[in-house]
Amino acid sequence: MNKKIALTGIKPTGNPHIGNYFGAIKPALELAKEYETRYFIADYHALNQTKDPDILRQQIYEIAAAWLACGLEPEHNLIYKQSAVPQTFELNTILLAFTPKGLMNRAHAYKALLQNNLEANRDPDDGVNMGLFTYPVLMSADILLFDSDVVPVGTDQQQHLEMAADIAEDVNRNYNKELLKIPAPLIRKETGLITGLDGRKMSKSYNNAIPMFLPPKQLRKLLMKIVTNSQTIEESKDPETCNVFALYKLFADEKQQQEMKERYLAGGMGWGHAKQALFELMNEHLTPFRERYDTLMADKGYIDKILAEGSAKARELAEAKLVFLRKEMGVR
Ligand code: ADP
Ligand code: TRP
Numbered sequence: 049m050n051k052k053i054a055l056t057g058i059k060p061t062g063n064p065h066i067g068n069y070f071g072a073i074k075p076a077l078e079l080a081k082e083y084e085t086r087y088f089i090a091d092y093h094a095l096n097q098t099k100d101p102d103i104l105r106q107q108i109y110e111i112a113a114a115w116l117a118c119g120l121e122p123e124h125n126l127i128y129k130q131s132a133v134p135q136t137f138e139l140n141t142i143l144l145a146f147t148p149k150g151l152m153n154r155a156h157a158y159k160a161l162l163q164n165n166l167e168a169n170r171d172p173d174d175g176v177n178m179g180l181f182t183y184p185v186l187m188s189a190d191i192l193l194f195d196s197d198v199v200p201v202g203t204d205q206q207q208h209l210e211m212a213a214d215i216a217e218d219v220n221r222n223y224n225k226e227l228l229k230i231p232a233p234l235i236r237k238e239t240g241l242i243t244g245l246d247g248r249k250m251s252k253s254y255n256n257a258i259p260m261f262l263p264p265k266q267l268r269k270l271l272m273k274i275v276t277n278s279q280t281i282e283e284s285k286d287p288e289t290c291n292v293f294a295l296y297k298l299f300a301d302e303k304q305q306q307e308m309k310e311r312y313l314a315g316g317m318g319w320g321h322a323k324q325a326l327f328e329l330m331n332e333h334l335t336p337f338r339e340r341y342d343t344l345m346a347d348k349g350y351i352d353k354i355l356a357e358g359s360a361k362a363r364e365l366a367e368a369k370l371v372f373l374r375k376e377m378g379v380r
Contacts, residue, residue, distance in 0.1 A: 051082070051083055051084045052082075052083050052084070052197040052198065053083060053084045053085075053086065053194060053195055053196050053197050053198075054076065054079040054080070054083035054084070054085050054086070054196065054197065054198045054199070054200060054234075055085070055086040055087070055088075055190070055191055055194050055196035055198075055199055055231075056072055056076045056087055056088075056199055056200050056201060057087070057088045057089065057090035057093070057130065057187075057190055058072060058073070058088075058089065058090060058111050058114075058115075059090045059091075059093045059094045059097075059111075060089055060090070060091055060094045060098075060104065060107035060108045060110065060111045061094045061097050061098060061107060061252060062107060062110075062252040062257075063110060063252075063257075063259035063260070063261070064110065064111060064114040064259070064260050064261075065250055065252065065257035065258055065259050065260060066242060066250060066257070066258045066260060066295070066298070067202065067242035067244070067249070067250035067251065067257065068114075068202075068260075069118065069260055070236075070239040070242050070298055071201065071202030071203075071236075071239055071240060071241070071242060072200055072201055072202060073114065073115065073118050074118070074239070075200040075234060075236055075239070076200045077118060077119050077120060077125075079198065079200060079234070080120070080121075080124065080125050083197070083198070084126075085124075085125040085126060086126045086128075086194045086196070086362065086365075087115060087120060087125060087126065087127050088127065088128050088129065088130050088133075088190070088362070089108055089111045089112055089115075089127075089128075089129050089130060089355075090130050090187075090190065091104065091108050091129055091130050091131045092130055092131050092136075092137075092179075092186065093130070093183065093186065093187070094107065095179065096177060096179040096180045096183065108129065109345065109348055109351055110345070112127070112129075112344075112351045112354070112355055113341050113344040113345050113351060114260065114261070114341065115127055116340070116344055116351070116354070117261070117337050117338075117340040117341035117344055118337060122354045122357070122358060126358050126361055126362060127354060127355065127358040128355060128358040128359040128361070128362040129355050129359055130190060132355070132356075132359035132362070132363070133193070133359060133362045133363050133366050134363075135193060135363065135366035135367055135369070135370045136186070136189050136190060136193055136366065137186075137189070138370055139189040139192065139193050139369075139370065139373070140185055140186050140189040142189075142219075142373065142377065143185050143188055143189055143192070143215055143219070144182065144185055146215055146218045146219050146222070147182075147185050147215055151184075151211060151214065151215075152181055152182060152184065152185070155183070155184050155207065155208075155211070156204075156207050157180070157183065158176065158180065158181055158183075161175065161176055161180070162176070183208075184207075184208050184211040184212070185215070187208050187211075187212065188208075188211060188212035188215050188216070191209075191212050191231050192212060192215075192216055192228045192229070192231070193366050193369055194362075194365060194366070194369070195228075195229040195369070196229065196231045197229065197231065197232065198231070198232050198233070198234045199212075199231050199232070199233050199234060200233075200234040200235075201233055201234070201235060202235065202239075202240050202241060202242075203235055203240040203241045204241070204249065205233065205235075206233055206235060209231065209232075209233035212231055213230050213231060213232075216228040216229070216230050216231070217230060223376060223377075225376070227372075227373060227376055239298070242298070243291060243294050243295075244256030244257055244258065245257075245258065245270070245273055245274050245275060245291070246275045246291070247275060247291045247294075258270060258271070258295070260334060260337060260338075260341075261334070261337065261338045261341045261342070262338075263338070264331050264335075267327065267330065267331060267334070268327045268331075271295075271323050271326055271327045271330070272320075272323055274291050274292050274295070274323060274326075275291055276290065276291065276292060276319040276322075279319075280318075281315075281316060281317070281318035282315050282316060283315055284312070284313050284314065284315040285312040285313070285315070285317070286312065287308065287309045287312040287313070290312070290322075292319065292322045292323055292326055293308065293309075293312065293322070295326055295330070296308055296322075296325070296326045296329065299326075299329045299330055299333050300329060304329070308322075308325065
């Protein structure tokens with residue numbers, strides 16, 4: 049029997065962080081045992097934000113190295129660059145013909161920008177480019193192009209996945225045939241929304257992210273900035289409402305979690321101690337990842353080769369899908 053297909057993409061818009069890892073990369077790599085995988089660098093999505101070519105080029109390497117450092121095995125898992133699979137953009141054009149404008153008006157990311165503009169008394173469309181407005185369509189093309197069954201992502205992508213399913217259903221309804229596979233999101237309850245230094249959703253855009261591959265000294269310095277309350281050392285503390293413990297839990301086994309909970313409740317542990325314990329545990333887990341990442345980033349020729357090979361395979365699969373769609377739609 050054919051294996052099911054798992055697909056996910058990450059935008060090269062800055063250093064990959066702990067939220068990307070637990071929300072998308074780790075669940076994606078776990079699926080790699082059972083599923084056929086298509087994991088990619090969403091570089092044309094990043095162009096909506098990043099207009100500096102040197103920065104974009106560097107950030108593409110960072111995401112590729114992150115996938116590989118986290119355990120993606122290019123001989124078993126397909127890894128490619130979105131921009132190197134031009135069939136994506138042909139499917140995007142097809143899907144645009146089936147996407148009601150009203151659907152895009154309801155997209156959270158676009159609505160948030162609109163709201164910010166209104167609050168700041170700016171033109172509602174200020175800073176909104178059409179790439180951003182139609183972002184969910186391009187993302188749908190990424191997914192539908194490869195007949196994806198499951199898409200491992202964080203909670204913030206739930207709406208985009210619903211839109212991809214809606215658009216695909218409209219296409220199928222029009223042709224009265226399953227031309228496109230309806231994808232399902234895979235969102236883990238425990239790790240779908242990782243919080244950052246300030247307790248809000250960890251995100252590059254909130255400046256509260258913990259990059260995965262920081263050198264130990266900088267990692268420690270950053271962790272010391274985690275926002276805590278003003279309880280004294282002596283006081284008993286509540287682990288369940290604490291930003292430090294939320295991060296600690298991600299890396300700790302059951303026993304370590306239990307011991308740390310007891311230290312919180314007993315009192316006598318200051319925030320500095322809790323943060324130091326978090327640093328030590330995190331650093332222990334992240335060190336092998338960081339070492340692999342640094343080695344990869346020092347050999348961009350290797351990354352280029354992996355991406356070129358993966359993208360060539362992805363193009364083949366994508367072209368087969370487009371040959372089918374063009375014929376079914378009547379342009380061939
Ligand atoms: P950011 O929000 O920092 O710009 P991306 O949009 O590039 O990150 O996200 C890439 C992947 O990581 C997506 O699947 C997204 O849902 C997931 N992700 C991002 N931030 C988090 C988070 N704080 N918790 C869980 N998953 C996240
Ligand atoms: N929109 C996703 C994000 O902001 C990135 C992305 C682009 C993606 N295309 C995708 C994720 C396809 C899953 C499937 O994080």
